[in-house]
Each structure stands twice: as structure tokens, then as C-alpha cells.
Amino acid sequence: MSFIAEFSIPADDFALRTALDAAPDMRVEVERLATHSREWVMPFLWASGGDLDRFEAAMADDETVSEVATLDRLDGTALYMIEWSEPVERQVDAMIDEHAIVQEAVADDEWFLKLRFADEDRLSGFYDELESDFELHRKYRTTGPKEGEFGLTPEQRETLVLASELGYFSVPREATVEDIADRLGISTNSVSQRLRRGHDALVRNTLLVNG
Known part of the structure; x- marks a missing residue:
């Protein structure tokens, strides 16, 4: 396999x-x-x-x-x-x-x-x-567990969930990329990449599924 x-x-x-x-x-x-x-x-x-x-x-x-x-x-x-x-x-x-x-x-x-x-x-x-x-x-x-819900990697899912919990997506925004990076112990650049790629995966695997 x-x-x-x-x-x-x-x-x-x-x-x-x-x-x-x-x-x-x-x-x-x-x-x-x-x-x-x-x-x-x-x-x-x-x-x-x-x-x-x-x-x-x-x-x-x-x-x-x-x-x-x-x-x-x-x-x-x-x-x-x-x-x-x-x-x-x-x-x-x-x-x-x-x-x-x-x-x-x-x-x-x-x-x-x-x-x-x-x-x-x-x-x-x-x-x-x-x-x-x-x-x-x-x-x-490939015959094992699903690749991940909505095409997200575990790291992308973790970052998106934490961002939501901290209020990063709220209006007005209640948290910054720096706040997320501090909680995860990674760089702000890594956080930004995970957020961008996570958003892209969600769009491609939800909104564009039947496109």
C-alpha cells in the first residue's frame, strides 16, 4: 500500500x-x-x-x-x-x-x-x-485514517483553533499573530504560514469541492 x-x-x-x-x-x-x-x-x-x-x-x-x-x-x-x-x-x-x-x-x-x-x-x-x-x-x-478533516494538517488545525479561541478572527480583533506565536512557541512567520495555508485548505475543501 x-x-x-x-x-x-x-x-x-x-x-x-x-x-x-x-x-x-x-x-x-x-x-x-x-x-x-x-x-x-x-x-x-x-x-x-x-x-x-x-x-x-x-x-x-x-x-x-x-x-x-x-x-x-x-x-x-x-x-x-x-x-x-x-x-x-x-x-x-x-x-x-x-x-x-x-x-x-x-x-x-x-x-x-x-x-x-x-x-x-x-x-x-x-x-x-x-x-x-x-x-x-x-x-x-493512503488506506489508513483520513488525511485530516478539510485537508488541514494537524499544525494548521491547531493554529486555526487557537486563533479562534484567542479572538484573532473577532471584530475588533482581540489577539495578534504574536499572541498566537507565544502560545505555540513558534515564530510569527510560521503562524502566518499556517493561517494562510489553513485558510486555503478550508476554501479548497469546502467552498470549491463541487467547483
Whole structure:
């Protein structure tokens, strides 16, 4: 039975470090493909939420990008076709060698990856090959318990629930990101990422389910 692994990697250790630094509000998402060719694992990238001009200019100087072409751009969202540089392709090779399927790959100042492996041995082999430092959030069998209500990770659910309890969503607001970070013992940046990704998961798995 197959396994799913969800983990995060700092952009400094994976891809688009310079471009994401130049446009700090940018969110990027890889168009999903199932393939066993390094050139076609992560070739298409959606970007939105930040300054696209600054992002595109920075990609030209980003050492993780070999070539980039803008395929579409409309209403603050752009689709790019990217040829990655050798350091990124070596990371991609680790996925290919273990026959991983990229189910989700998104980034702001760090990458969140969700990969499917045929079995736990393949998953372990990937960990051994991966060159970057990473934080494993969870791994599970696809035939086991549900992935999580509404697509939330345990960390996202914990942060959203605490934010609600503290009054972060109240009008007027009764708590700040700093308050949540203090309670969880994590950085304000991590809290912001969990809130953004949690909101995105809730929208995609509730409002857009039948879209």
C-alpha cells in the first residue's frame, strides 16, 4: 500500500530563494504532473499574491532557475514554464529515483511538499537521497485514517483553533499573530504560514469541492 509524506523545506535549501525574497507576499504552486522524467516533474508554476514584476525580474537572477518563460498572466496571477538548474534537478532526481508522485508543492518563504510513494521503503530511500534539510510533518498510509478533516494538517488545525479561541478572527480583533506565536512557541512567520495555508485548505475543501 502506498505512503504519503508531507514535509517542508526552506526555500534557501530548495528553489526560488532569490525570487521569493524579492516578492515576499508571493505564493507559488506547482502544476501537478505524474512523470518519471526530471525535466517534467515541476515545469509549470503558478504565482499570485505578490509583485509579479519583481518576482519575474528576480527569477532571472535566481541561481535555482536556468530558464523561465511566462505562459500566461492575468489579474495578478501568472503561469510560468521553468527549467530548473542542476541543484534543484538533483533534488528532483531523489523523487524520480524512488518513483514519487508530486501531489502538492507550494511555497512562500518555504516549500511545502506532499509526495506519494509506492511503499515505505521508497519513502525511506527518498529521505536518504534528499540533500536539503527538511521538516517532516507527517507520513501515513493512503488506506489508513483520513488525511485530516478539510485537508488541514494537524499544525494548521491547531493554529486555526487557537486563533479562534484567542479572538484573532473577532471584530475588533482581540489577539495578534504574536499572541498566537507565544502560545505555540513558534515564530510569527510560521503562524502566518499556517493561517494562510489553513485558510486555503478550508476554501479548497469546502467552498470549491463541487467547483
